[in-house]
Amino acid sequence: MIDFEIPPEIEAARKAAHEAAEKLFRPIARYYDEHEHESPDELIETLWHSPSIGMGALGGGSGGIGPAAIFLAEESTWGDAGLTICAPGPGLGAAAVLVSGTPEQRERFLKRFTGGGPKWSGMAITEAGCGSDTAAITTTAVRDGDEWVLNGEKIFVTCGKRAIVDSDGFVVVWATVDKSAGRAGIKPFVVEAGTPGMRVEKLERKLGIRASDTATIVFEDCRIPYNNILGSPEVIDKTKTAGFKQVMATFDVTRPFIAAMALGVGRAALDFVKETFDKEGIKIRYGLPRHKLSAIERDVMDMEANIKAAEMLTLRAAWMMGQLQRNDLQASMAKAKAGLAVTRITQKAVELLGPLGYSRKNLVEKWMRDSKINDIFEGTGQINTLIVARRILGYTREELK
Numbered sequence: 212m213i214d215f216e217i218p219p220e221i222e223a224a225r226k227a228a229h230e231a232a233e234k235l236f237r238p239i240a241r242y243y244d245e246h247e248h249e250s251p252d253e254l255i256e257t258l259w260h261s262p263s264i265g266m267g268a269l270g271g272g273s274g275g276i277g278p279a280a281i282f283l284a285e286e287s288t289w290g291d292a293g294l295t296i297c298a299p300g301p302g303l304g305a306a307a308v309l310v311s312g313t314p315e316q317r318e319r320f321l322k323r324f325t326g327g328g329p330k331w332s333g334m335a336i337t338e339a340g341c342g343s344d345t346a347a348i349t350t351t352a353v354r355d356g357d358e359w360v361l362n363g364e365k366i367f368v369t370c371g372k373r374a375i376v377d378s379d380g381f382v383v384v385w386a387t388v389d390k391s392a393g394r395a396g397i398k399p400f401v402v403e404a405g406t407p408g409m410r411v412e413k414l415e416r417k418l419g420i421r422a423s424d425t426a427t428i429v430f431e432d433c434r435i436p437y438n439n440i441l442g443s444p445e446v447i448d449k450t451k452t453a454g455f456k457q458v459m460a461t462f463d464v465t466r467p468f469i470a471a472m473a474l475g476v477g478r479a480a481l482d483f484v485k486e487t488f489d490k491e492g493i494k495i496r497y498g499l500p501r502h503k504l505s506a507i508e509r510d511v512m513d514m515e516a517n518i519k520a521a522e523m524l525t526l527r528a529a530w531m532m533g534q535l536q537r538n539d540l541q542a543s544m545a546k547a548k549a550g551l552a553v554t555r556i557t558q559k560a561v562e563l564l565g566p567l568g569y570s571r572k573n574l575v576e577k578w579m580r581d582s583k584i585n586d587i588f589e590g591t592g593q594i595n596t597l598i599v600a601r602r603i604l605g606y607t608r609e610e611l612k
Contacts, residue, residue, distance in 0.1 A: 217282070225282045231261065232290025237574075240291040243422040244577055248414055250377070251294065251422065258298040259329040277533025278526050281471040288475025289482075292581040293422030295472065299378070300324060302370060304332025306464045307383040307399050311441040311457040320401055323379060333374040333382040334465075335365035335428055336458070343594045345385065345458050346394050350430065352386040352440075359400060359440060361386055361433040364412070369588070371426030372411050375404040382428065383441070385458060399441040399457055408433030419580035459539065465589050466542040467532060470525040470549035473585035474518065477553040480560035480578045481514050487564060510559055517552040524548050540602040547595035550586030557582040 217225065235254060243251055287295040301309075301324050308320050324330055341347040350363025361384060365371075374380035381403045389396035402409055408431050415425040437444070442457065488495070488507075495508050504512070524545040531538035557579040561568035568575040586592045601611050 221279045221282060224279065225286055228283045228286035229289065232287050232295075236287070236290030236294045240294065240422075240574060240577070241571075243291075243294060245421075247416060247421040248424065251297065254294065255297065255299055255329050259300075278529045281467060281525060281529040284468050284471040285475040285478070288472040289479045290475075291422065292472055292476050292584075293420040295475075296369060296420055296423035297373065299329035299331055299373075302332045302374075303334040303465060304374065304381055304383040304401075307334055307457075307461045308332075308401065308441060310460045310464055311399050313442060316401070316438075316441060320381060328378065330378040330380045331370045331373040332380050333368045333371045333426075334461070335368045335371070335382045335384045337367045338364060339366055343591060345397060348385060348387050348397055350384065350386040351390075352384075352388050352398065352400055354388070354437070355434075357437045358434045359437060361400065361402065361408070361430040361435065364427065364429050366427045367415065367588070368426045368428050369423060371428050372414060372424045375402075375406075375409060375428070376411055379404050384430065397458065398444075399461075400435060401439045401441065402430070402433065402435055403439075406433060406435060418583060419577070420584055462590055463537075463539050463542045464532060466546040466595070467525055467528040467538075469585055469589045470521065470528070470545040473549035473553035473582065474522055474525060476578050476582050476585070477514075477518050477521075477549075477556040480557045480575060480582075481511075481518060483573070483575060484511065484514070484560050484563055487567065507563065510563060514556045514559060517548075517556060521545065521549040521552045540599060543590070543595040543598040543602075546590060547592050547599060550592045550595075553582040554586050 235257065239251060239254065243249065284295070287298070301321060305321055305324070308317055312320065336345065336348075338347075338349060340349065350361065350365065352359045352361050354360075363386060365382075365384065368374075368382060371382060374382050381401050384400045384402050385397055386400060387396045388398050410429050410431075412427040412429045415427070417425060485495070488511075493507065495511050496504065497512075501509060524541065528538050528541035528545040531541055557575070560575050561579050564573075564575060567573060570576070590598075597611065600606065601608065604611070
């Protein structure tokens with residue numbers, strides 16, 4: 212029989228994360244939403260010394276993946292999604308190191324997150340002409356003796372400025388070493404903060420998650436050590452897909468965390484709706500046939516069902532990840548469901564609350580704005596739906612586009 216009870220030690224950590232999110236994130240969420248590029252330095256310092264809060268644990272080794280980490284990410288984003296993302300720690304770039312790097316590289320690049328001041332890592336994939344189609348990457352990496360020379364521009368790099376300007380962090384840059392090889396020519400490179408030839412060109416002004424910096428990074432004759440290429444330096448393998456598989460393997464780790472972030476935002480909106488209804492004496496009558504329920508009751512129950520379905524999919528993907536099992540199908544299912552669910556739930560919350568939901572006096576309208584990114588980054592909802600369909604139906608990329 213399947214046991215859905217949360218182990219006591221994980222439940223205790225979850226409650227601690229929820230309390231921290233309520234006390235640290237919620238009171239300043241509106242301020243940093245309205246002051247997009249102002250850094251919450253005091254909060255960052257606190258989070259650096261509390262690595263179980265926020266997204267900092269992502270990529271930190273086997274202890275940083277699995278259901279426990281998912282619960283912590285969900286609770287943090289219940290407090291605020293943007294502040295969660297700006298939390299220092301290994302983060303997204305480290306996830307790529309964890310998946311694609313050699314043991315020596317994991318030791319070399321990840322050990323920096325165990326001491327000193329706050330640090331971040333970023334992952335630079337997207338380009339102006341390349342979103343979901345990674346084969347269209349134009350950023351190049353050319354070998355020159357014992358170095359690689361990078362040229363190109365990456366956009367929408369989460370925590371990009373914090374990783375390479377505000378700290379001794381790094382970004383993992385996906386570049387092509389052989390354009391004729393297609394996806395097999397795509398390789399990940401670690402570019403450390405302070406490397407000449409790398410600069411932040413601008414910071415985006417965004418719809419949501421405004422506390423998180425989203426940067427455009429330019430590489431002009433940026434030279435990095437030869438051994439900063441993650442994994443094997445060989446360009447072409449027998450399957451012609453090595454580089455692409457590294458990208459996808461990284462997403463298999465990060466997508467459950469993005470789904471967890473969606474769950475946190477969705478729960479925040481749902482909790483507020485139910486608390487508001489309760490204060491107004493509006494009760495949700497569980498156990499009745501659907502045709503006897505009011506429209507509001509049906510809406511709330513649908514919101515709850517969508518949260519629960521997304522949570523179950525996310526926990527399954529995370530558990531498989533923690534067991535080091537292949538979870539590409541499950542990670543995409545969780546990401547697709549959670550991204551769609553949180554978008555609908557937060558929109559419904561604004562609708563049900565009317566002026567209370569639309570007003571900036573409350574955070575509901577902010578949660579609606581924050582929610583949409585979960586359906587976009589780390590693979591759009593459409594792309595993840597395609598992945599699920601291909602895996603279940605047995606179609607290749609060429610057969611189902």
